[in-house]
Structure formats: structure tokens, C-alpha cells
Amino acid sequence: MTFEVLKEVQKDAYRVLQNSFYLEKLSHAYLFEGFTGCGKEEMALYMAMQLVCNKPNKPCLECDACKKVLANNHINVLQIKPSTEIIKKEQIDELVKEFSMTSLEGGNQVYIIYDAEKMNASASNALLKFLEEPYPNRYGFLITSNKERMLSTITSRCQVMHFKPISTKEIVNALTINGLDKDIAYCATTLTNDIDEIQKLVSEGKIIDFVEFAKKIAIATLKKEDPFVVYYLNKDLLQEENKMWHRFLFDVLALIYQEAIKLNGGRDAKYFEKVFKERADLKDINLNSKLDLIIENQKRLNYYVSMPLFYTNFFCKLGKDN
Numbered sequence: 078m079t080f081e082v083l084k085e086v087q088k089d090a091y092r093v094l095q096n097s098f099y100l101e102k103l104s105h106a107y108l109f110e111g112f113t114g115c116g117k118e119e120m121a122l123y124m125a126m127q128l129v130c131n132k133p134n135k136p137c138l139e140c141d142a143c144k145k146v147l148a149n150n151h152i153n154v155l156q157i158k159p160s161t162e163i164i165k166k167e168q169i170d171e172l173v174k175e176f177s178m179t180s181l182e183g184g185n186q187v188y189i190i191y192d193a194e195k196m197n198a199s200a201s202n203a204l205l206k207f208l209e210e211p212y213p214n215r216y217g218f219l220i221t222s223n224k225e226r227m228l229s230t231i232t233s234r235c236q237v238m239h240f241k242p243i244s245t246k247e248i249v250n251a252l253t254i255n256g257l258d259k260d261i262a263y264c265a266t267t268l269t270n271d272i273d274e275i276q277k278l279v280s281e282g283k284i285i286d287f288v289e290f291a292k293k294i295a296i297a298t299l300k301k302e303d304p305f306v307v308y309y310l311n312k313d314l315l316q317e318e319n320k321m322w323h324r325f326l327f328d329v330l331a332l333i334y335q336e337a338i339k340l341n342g343g344r345d346a347k348y349f350e351k352v353f354k355e356r357a358d359l360k361d362i363n364l365n366s367k368l369d370l371i372i373e374n375q376k377r378l379n380y381y382v383s384m385p386l387f388y389t390n391f392f393c394k395l396g397k398d399n
Contacts, residue, residue, distance in 0.1 A: 082251040104236040105211040110224045111240030114271025121218035128185040166199035193219040194226035208234040267328040291329035305392045327375035334368040
């Protein structure tokens with residue numbers, strides 16, 4: 078997630094932090110909590126850069142200090158991540174040791190603890206002692222997706238900031254600004270609401286392949302043609318072993334038919350415009366029964382051993398009465 082997108086999707090958190098920064102009223106420790114992909118990690122990095130940047134327009138994102146933070150090699154910014162799924166006491170001891178010495182570069186010192194709920198008991202107690210002794214120009218950002226797993230004595234010593242989940246509309250807007258096709262972005266939100274993860278999956282190509290296949294199937298059924306022909310010509314795609322992608326296919330088909338139902342009800346379709354460009358009269362197609370068929374068969378996915386037989390049955394039923 079770019080920092081510009083972050084400012085838009087987490088406006089409230091950004092505004093609070095910026096007001097505190099410019100009024101010189103930042104807390105000595107913050108706890109950023111929220112779902113995966115909501116931007117809390119990016120916000121911690123943004124604040125770290127702002128606190129160590131030497132330029133007037135902090136953070137400039139271009140000076141050596143900002144670049145070093147992003148590269149995780151700034152001497153005044155310590156980033157702690159779980160080691161084998163646990164944050165150990167030794168990692169917190171290293172933080173205490175580093176921050177007990179006078180910084181060679183002077184200025185603010187910042188530490189970021191990712192997945193803070195993964196601190197073991199010894200690490201949590203060591204951090205608690207550290208938090209009990211606030212020090213000027215020392216700022217901490219603890220990041221978690223599960224605040225309830227953390228010691229209440231730690232959370233009580235931090236300013237807790239909740240990062241709201243990013244809406245589907247915000248995710249789609251952010252991704253299309255970066256050049257991703259609107260339909261692809263919309264469909265990808267069924268897999269994850271993490272913008273960076275979506276971009277990674279898109280770069281691998283499977284999202285695009287399955288969305289395009291679903292569109293071909295929908296076009297065939299909405300034109301009252303046999304979707305089995307489309308399936309037969311593209312059946313190699315459905316030999317994918319990971320059932321996540323098969324579930325994704327049904328999610329996309331469901332999204333398309335939901336848009337068709339909206340269009341049939343007199344509302345404008347926001348997505349899949351090319352699918353609806355050439356179609357039969359939607360009133361002549363039982364859209365609800367086809368959507369029910371899609372949802373029903375998605376539930377059956379986990380019980381089928383033979384995927385070719387499963388898809389043969391499904392597409393034959395989907396094309397029935399076309």
C-alpha cells in the first residue's frame with residue numbers, strides 16, 4: 078500500500094497522528110490494532126520516517142534517513158519481527174540495550190514491534206518494564222491484529238489506535254489508481270482485503286485467468302449459449318490443484334450474476350460492463366436460480382474427488398434452459 082493510499086483509507090488515524098506530531102504531543106508508545114492489510118504497518122513506517130527525517134517537509138520519503146527506514150537499516154529505528162512465530166525476550170533485551178545508549182546520530186529513536194501479540198511471557202514482561210520508564214525523544218509503535226492476546230498492562234501503557242477495515246470500494250479505487258482493471262480489482266477482494274497481497278497475486282497471473290474464464294462463461298449463459306463449450310475449451314485451467322482458485326471462480330461467477338440481477342432490477346451495473354454489452358433479455362433468464370446453483374456447487378467443491386466430473390455436471394446444469 079502506498080503512503081498516499083494510506084492517507085486516504087485511514088484518514089482518521091492519519092489526522093490524529095499528524096496533529097499530535099505537529100503539536101509535539103506524540104505519545105511515547107502507540108498500539109496500532111486492526112485487521113491484516115488495513116495499513117497499520119505502513120503507518121508505523123510513515124511515522125518512523127517522519128520522526129527521523131531531516132528535511133522540512135517530514136517525511137520527504139527521499140532523503141537518506143527516510144530511505145534507510147524503508148530499507149530497515151537506520152541506526153535510530155529498530156524493527157522487531159517474530160522469530161519462528163515468537164518474539165523472544167532476547168529481542169526485547171536488544172531493544173533495551175540499544176535504546177539505553179546515546180544515539181550516534183542524535184535525534185529521535187523509534188522502535189516498531191510487528192505482530193506484538195506474539196511476544197512470549199518473558200518478552201512481554203521485559204517490554205513492560207521498558208514502557209514504565211518513558212524517555213524523551215523515544216517513540217514506540219506496537220502492531221497487532223489481536224489485541225486481546227497481549228498483556229493488559231502493556232496495552233494500558235500505550236495509546237491504542239484502531240485501524241478500520243478497508244472497504245471494498247476503497248480497495249478497488251486504490252488498485253485502479255495504480256492501473257489495475259476495475260473488474261479484476263473487485264473480484265480480488267473476495268480473496269483478501271490486503272492491497273499488497275492482491276497486487277502480488279495479480280502479478281502471478283491466476284487471478285486474471287480465472288476472472289476472464291468466469292466472464293466467458295457468464296457471456297455464454299447470458300447470450301443463451303451453451304457454457305459447456307467454453308468450459309471444454311478452457312478445461313486445462315480447471316486442473317489447478319489448489320481449491321482456493323476453484324472457490325474463487327465461483328465467487329467471481331456469483332459476483333457477475335449479482336450484478337446481472339441488479340441490472341435486471343433497473344439499477345446500473347458498476348462492474349463487468351463488457352459481460353453485459355451483448356446479452357439476451359435478462360428477463361428471459363432465471364438469474365436467481367443460476368445464482369443459487371453457483372452458490373450450491375461452491376459448497377460442494379470440498380466433497381468432490383473428480384474435478385472434471387464435478388465441472389461437467391455443473392456446466393451442464395448452468396446451461397440448462399438457456
